[in-house]
Amino acid sequence: MNDIAFLGDPAVKAQALARLRSHIAAGTFMIFPAWQDGLANVIGALVEADDKQAFAEQYGYPIALATALEMIVNAFKTLPAAQEFVEALLERTPVGADLSGVVSQALVFLLERPEIVALVAPHAQVEQCRQAVLGLHQRVIAGEEPDRKEWKSIRLASVAASDMIVDDASAHMASLIIESAAWPASMRSVLHDTLGACGRLESQQLMDAIGWTEADESRVFKIRDKAEGDGRMAELEGLDRVLALLDHDDPALARGFRERLDQFKKMGEVYRTVGWKIVDFIEQAPDPAGM
Amino acid sequence: MRNATEQDFDDIVMKNNKPVLVDFWAPWCAPCKALAPTLDELAEEYAEEMEIVKVDIEAHPALAARFGVRGIPLLMVVRDGEEQARTVGTISRSRLDAFVEANVGTE
Numbered sequence: 001m002n003d004i005a006f007l008g009d010p011a012v013k014a015q016a017l018a019r020l021r022s023h024i025a026a027g028t029f030m031i032f033p034a035w036q037d038g039l040a041n042v043i044g045a046l047v048e049a050d051d052k053q054a055f056a057e058q059y060g061y062p063i064a065l066a067t068a069l070e071m072i073v074n075a076f077k078t079l080p081a082a083q084e085f086v087e088a089l090l091e092r093t094p095v096g097a098d099l100s101g102v103v104s105q106a107l108v109f110l111l112e113r114p115e116i117v118a119l120v121a122p123h124a125q126v127e128q129c130r131q132a133v134l135g136l137h138q139r140v141i142a143g144e145e146p147d148r149k150e151w152k153s154i155r156l157a158s159v160a161a162s163d164m165i166v167d168d169a170s171a172h173m174a175s176l177i178i179e180s181a182a183w184p185a186s187m188r189s190v191l192h193d194t195l196g197a198c199g200r201l202e203s204q205q206l207m208d209a210i211g212w213t214e215a216d217e218s219r220v221f222k223i224r225d226k227a228e229g230d231g232r233m234a235e236l237e238g239l240d241r242v243l244a245l246l247d248h249d250d251p252a253l254a255r256g257f258r259e260r261l262d263q264f265k266k267m268g269e270v271y272r273t274v275g276w277k278i279v280d281f282i283e284q285a286p287d288p289a290g291m
Numbered sequence: 292m293r294n295a296t297e298q299d300f301d302d303i304v305m306k307n308n309k310p311v312l313v314d315f316w317a318p319w320c321a322p323c324k325a326l327a328p329t330l331d332e333l334a335e336e337y338a339e340e341m342e343i344v345k346v347d348i349e350a351h352p353a354l355a356a357r358f359g360v361r362g363i364p365l366l367m368v369v370r371d372g373e374e375q376a377r378t379v380g381t382i383s384r385s386r387l388d389a390f391v392e393a394n395v396g397t398e
Contacts, residue, residue, distance in 0.1 A: 152388070159389040179385040189329060193384050 003100040005060045005093045005282070008289060013095050016059055020045050020090060024083050031074050031082055042073045042086045052188075061093075064103040065278065068191040072275040075268030085272075089279050097285035103185035104137040105281045106274055110194055111137075111181055113270075119174035125161040126175045129154060133182045140185060155182035170208070173201040198270045206263040212256055220257055223249050292334045295344045297351045303344055305372045310341040310395045315358070315365040317349045322381045323364040329384055333391065341368075341395045368394040 006012040023029040023045045028038050035044030043066070047054040056066040076082040093099075110116070111134050120126045132154045136146045158179035165172040177197040183190040207213070224242050227233060233244050239261075246254035295303045295313070304311045314330055316323035334343045348355035348363065358367065358374070366387070367377040376394040378387075 152392070155385055156389055156392060159385055176383070180383060182385060187332065187384070189332075189384055197383075 003060060003062050003098060003102075004288075005097040005099055005285070006095045007058075007060050008096040010095050012059065013090070013093070016046050016090050017087075019048075020086060024087075029079065029083055029086075031077075031079065034070070042069055042082075045086075060099065062099055062103050062185060063188045064185050064191045065099075065106075067188045068195055071192060071195055072271050072278070075271030075275070077265075077268065085275060085279075089275075089282070092279050092283045094283065094285070094287060096287055096289050097282065098288050099282060099285050100185070101141045102278060102281045102285060103191050104140040106191060106278050107181045107185070107194060108134060108137050108141070109277050110198060110270075110274060111178065116174050116177060119171045120178070123161070123165055123168075123171055123175070125164060126158075126171070126178060129158040129161050129175075129182070130178045133158065133178055137181070137185075146184070151182060151184055155179060158182050170201065170204060173197070173204055177201065195271055195274065198274075199267070202267060202270050203264075206267065207260065210256070210259045210263055212260045212263075216253060216256055216260075219250070219253055220246065223253075292330065292343045292345060295346050295351075295354070297353050300346070300351075300354055304369050307342060307369070310368060310370045310375075312341055312343045312391065312395070313367045313369060314343060314345045315348050315355060315360045315363050315367070316345060317347060317363055319349075320363050325381075326364050329387065333387065337391060337395065341391070366390070370394075 006016065020029070020042075023040050028040060029045060030039045030041050032041060033039060033044070034041045034050035035048065040048070043052055043055050044050060047058055052066040052069075053063065055061065055069075056063040061069075073082050073086060076085050111130055116130070120130055136150060136154065139146055158175070162172060162175035162179055165175055177194055180194040180197045181190065185191075220242065223245050227241070227245050233241050233248075236244050243254060243258070246257055293303055304313055312330075312333070314323075314326070316326075330343055330345075337343075346354050348360055354360075358365075362379045364381070365377060365379045366382070368375045368391075376390070378390055382390070
């Protein structure tokens, strides 16, 4: 039974919720590791192993969603927020719902985001590919199965179109999102890879907003690396040491680095947003058995 | 997917009738580990057109030296006993597919 939520069995849903809640109550629900010494993340809690394939097979979630789930949950950053999301995902998944369209729905949502549309609009060939990839996923949602050649043809065209953008970093990163999404939802890493590409764009945009560059990143690395060699400020550890070194060597760079750290704390918005959208899609998924 | 050693590499890869995608990897390499499920899928998808062969460079350093492997994961296409192309480092699934398509071809 492929992509039928909880294999159509209420007892499977009850087991999933019981396992999750037992870990939450015991304080053993974690963001990392997946499954180790009784500690468990979303995958480990439900299948008692670091095994996404087993998660998909035992609970009826699409393999591409199972593969991307850790990435989505980790974006909630704090345990209470992650627990709330995972519990909502399980609670709001109707037993017996057909989840086979959910991954394509999530990919359509990502490809239709206004910022992606705006970034690729000036690049006609990339925009054509975006429309074509959207079209294939929309056919999947409608119940069709576009064949392998159709996916491959659009995928190769998307890669070629991405390579044509050489003078616009953000548009190029947006085009990488489109080529990542040019796979059928049965391909296990399609959602993971597309979200990863979205995350890289988000990171780039945050850095652009504060004027932080790769050269700045490199200067921080070199100052830290030099201190590792000469033992300067070895009485401090980790980030405290890096910040103290920067304050001493280059106060302007230190200010920029603090801002960069603040910006990074905000990252993950696209993952969290798509996570909640997926919960909505799942809740509204068709129920073939009319349960 | 087969594993090649210094002893059988030439038989498995260089004398193979099909194009071969050689994956140079090591047990400590996290990006190599991340690539493994993708290669599993690729092996299935391109089963008729090519073979994928893995080389653990920790266990077989002479093969790494022979092919000048300086970074992993390194994917190398061998066709008719000769290296045709290589790509080093993390590569997206779509880019990997385009790499295989360009150097192996399926259509």
